[in-house]
């Protein structure tokens with residue numbers, strides 16, 4: 636490391652220094668030896684798959700699916716949710732990414748991947764942020780209200796706490812997102828034509844197992 640980068644380093648927080656260390660490893664092992672791949676990617680991306688996953692730091696789709704840059708188009712948010720097709724004014728970030736993936740990148744597969752021990756799903760279940768102001772939990776509460784419809788039935792059967800209830804909420808979250816995906820005309824049309832496939836999945840942090848939703852039986856089956 637030269638003197639200039641050494642002194643630049645001294646002003647970094649420990650957190651950023653940790654990231655920069657990782658970046659340097661990536662430069663030497665992930666970028667330099669794979670210049671050809673990056674040269675191709677420079678021309679554009681052609682991912683075949685879109686993945687919608689939770690922002691949770693433990694469930695990185697690129698790591699779980701062991702894919703290279705350019706292979707999956709990813710949206711991550713609290714609880715891996717897809718909102719329904721809405722034309723109300725607002726900033727529809729997930730819808731924009733979905734539209735881009737389906738209509739412009741023309742992905743042929745969309746995977747919605749929820750996960751075990753999901754804090755967003757748990758908050759939907761307990762409604763712990765209900766009534767909070769925006770900036771104090773209100774944004775999360777609003778977002779996860781997408782699960783309210785599925786919640787009622789789960790609370791009746793399992794209550795609002797415990798792994799049984801949480802697991803049911805996590806599974807329901809994936810189903811809600813799949814249903815909402817199908818409210819987008821471009822998704823529904825392409826799925827009906829056989830040009831697009833939708834798959835639900837759940838990754839278990841506890842045992843590292845990925846389960847895929849069989850929509851005919853409603854069961855999540857180890858992949």
Ligand SMILES: [Zn+2]
Nearest residue numbers: 689691753754
């Ligand atoms: Zn989560």
